[in-house]
Amino acid sequence: RNLYRLAMPSSMGVMREKFKVAASLAGEGELRKAMHKCLSPTEGPLSSELLISAVRSSDDQAIRSALGSWSDRELRYLWAEADGRSNGNVTSRDLTVYLFPSAASPSARLTTPLTRGRSPSPSSRQPPRSARSRSSSPSS
Numbered sequence: 001r002n003l004y005r006l007a008m009p010s011s012m013g014v015m016r017e018k019f020k021v022a023a024s025l026a027g028e029g030e031l032r033k034a035m036h037k038c039l040s041p042t043e044g045p046l047s048s049e050l051l052i053s054a055v056r057s058s059d060d061q062a063i064r065s066a067l068g069s070w071s072d073r074e075l076r077y078l079w080a081e082a083d084g085r086s087n088g089n090v091t092s093r094d095l096t097v098y099l100f101p102s103a104a105s106p107s108a109r110l111t112t113p114l115t116r117g118r119s120p121s122p123s124s125r126q127p128p129r130s131a132r133s134r135s136s137s138p139s140s
């Protein structure tokens with residue numbers, strides 16, 4: 001009734017938080033790969049029903065352990081949260097980025113070490129120093 005309507009806006013983000021817990025228990029990396037695999041054949045915008053059927057029909061262990069116990073209603077809420085952030089056109093990529101924020105910036109993670117390697121002096125001088133200190137005290 002009215003209580004149900006009042007609960008909806010404040011529950012935005014709640015399913016994502018619940019998903020984070022489930023993902024960490026199931027293994028986030030494995031779950032992300034499995035979700036991508038079961039949703040990537042879907043062209044264009046997803047619907048909550050496509051998400052539900054993908055989860056229900058998946059035989060992947062990570063998906064089963066993370067989302068197997070979720071009701072259809074909970075999965076619809078999870079999809080609605082992602083959909084609300086993508087203006088009604090949530091794709092499998094949007095959903096993956098919403099559910100796994102760290103997946104949105106793998107390139108940022110990769111460029112950090114590369115830029116450190118490119119900024120020459122301080123970081124490139126440190127490894128030879130440690131190599132010299134190892135060679136100055138021979139253990140053999």
